[in-house]
Amino acid sequence: MRMTFRWYGENNDSVSLKHIKQIPGVEGLVWALHHRSAGEVWPLEEVLEVKKQADKYGFHLDVVESINVHEDIKLGKESRDQYIDNYKESIRHVAAVGAKVICFNFMPVFDWTRTDLYKELEDGSTALFYETSKVNQMDPTELIKQITNSGYTMPGWEPERLKTIKNSFKAYEEVDEEQLWINLEYFLNEVLPVAEEEDIKLAIHPDDPPWPVFNLPRIITNERAVERYLAISDSPSHCLTLCSGSLGANPNNDIPGIIRRFHNRIAFAHVRNVRIYDNGDFIETSHRTKDGSVPIDEIVKAYHDTEFKGYIRPDHGRHLWNEECRPGYGLYDRALGVMHLWGLWDAYELVKQERSE
Ligand code: DNO
Ligand code: MN
Numbered sequence: 001m002r003m004t005f006r007w008y009g010e011n012n013d014s015v016s017l018k019h020i021k022q023i024p025g026v027e028g029l030v031w032a033l034h035h036r037s038a039g040e041v042w043p044l045e046e047v048l049e050v051k052k053q054a055d056k057y058g059f060h061l062d063v064v065e066s067i068n069v070h071e072d073i074k075l076g077k078e079s080r081d082q083y084i085d086n087y088k089e090s091i092r093h094v095a096a097v098g099a100k101v102i103c104f105n106f107m108p109v110f111d112w113t114r115t116d117l118y119k120e121l122e123d124g125s126t127a128l129f130y131e132t133s134k135v136n137q138m139d140p141t142e143l144i145k146q147i148t149n150s151g152y153t154m155p156g157w158e159p160e161r162l163k164t165i166k167n168s169f170k171a172y173e174e175v176d177e178e179q180l181w182i183n184l185e186y187f188l189n190e191v192l193p194v195a196e197e198e199d200i201k202l203a204i205h206p207d208d209p210p211w212p213v214f215n216l217p218r219i220i221t222n223e224r225a226v227e228r229y230l231a232i233s234d235s236p237s238h239c240l241t242l243c244s245g246s247l248g249a250n251p252n253n254d255i256p257g258i259i260r261r262f263h264n265r266i267a268f269a270h271v272r273n274v275r276i277y278d279n280g281d282f283i284e285t286s287h288r289t290k291d292g293s294v295p296i297d298e299i300v301k302a303y304h305d306t307e308f309k310g311y312i313r314p315d316h317g318r319h320l321w322n323e324e325c326r327p328g329y330g331l332y333d334r335a336l337g338v339m340h341l342w343g344l345w346d347a348y349e350l351v352k353q354e355r356s357e
Helices: 017-021 044-056 071-075 080-095 132-137 140-148 165-174 177-197 223-230 255-265 296-305 332-356
Strands: 002-006 028-031 060-065 101-104 116-120 126-130 201-204 238-243 266-271 273-276 282-285 311-314
Touching (some): 002 060, 017 044, 028 044, 028 311, 044 080, 071 080, 071 165, 101 266, 223 238, 238 255, 255 266, 255 296, 266 296, 296 332, 311 332
Parallel strands (some): 002 028, 002 311, 028 060, 060 101, 101 201, 266 311
Antiparallel strands (some): 116 126, 126 282, 273 282
16 A cells, blocks of 8 residues: 555645655655646646656655546537547656556536535534535535635636536536446547556546536446446556545445455545435544544455555545645645554554464
């Protein structure tokens, strides 16, 4: 298991590389050119600039999250080919700084969706919260306004992109789940050969939450979907980002089971916990199993038992100790997350050693 930490870049993150360096066992940064929008080529000079910054602290750039997929590709529009060419170009450019994994998602219009970025937990910390009734009743543009008022934007919720949101909603009236699968397959058939040439794994992130929001289709939602996705190609570049918090928002998803079944194809692991309420609402919690509904201890055990050699990172964290940071991406709780993951891993390692003695 190779520990990494997401970093939004020098002028875009409250967390510095100096601080990340002090978290035990973090070897690499999970990075992106966040100022580039979906569909643009990531210029080589800008990629090399990130490399220069990472080198100062001895971090590798093996994991990119995410090169976002342009909406026209998801919609299957004619203009997609140009954006796919640009995607290929970006794959080649990140390969030049040693990237091994590219995480991406295929969620229509929005990336992850929450209704409250600072919902208070009983211990006084705040965390990302999803309230089903709000999503069902609210106009998405209203929700976006509320959310972008926080100063930071969630990835995928950038104000510029959201200006065109009404058109996007209209366009998705023609695209149901089956059509989205077809469009995803078209994209993969184009980009996988390039990823293979560059020795990069393309690792899809599941939908978050794993069900349709605002009536937009969502397809990477459960074990059956993962099975169907992986059956599209047997290319060694065709892989998963297994996000415990995304799939874990649906209590029917058996995440340790999914890991044990598909471990060969998991290139990148996101670990976080969520507490699910009876009405389907959920809030993000500490990584500890006891604090939420996702069995983090069994998840790490599944990775340990399957001798996971891929990259891992703590996913979102709570906002602790008055930290001002991007929603879900502060230093403190994610650093606690890293230590929790190492704690479990090292303990399972010890048990294994004792057994073999
Ligand atoms: C949520 C986060 C997401 C993720 C993107 C991947 O679980 O990990 O922001 O980065 O959806 O494309
Ligand atoms: Mn995730």
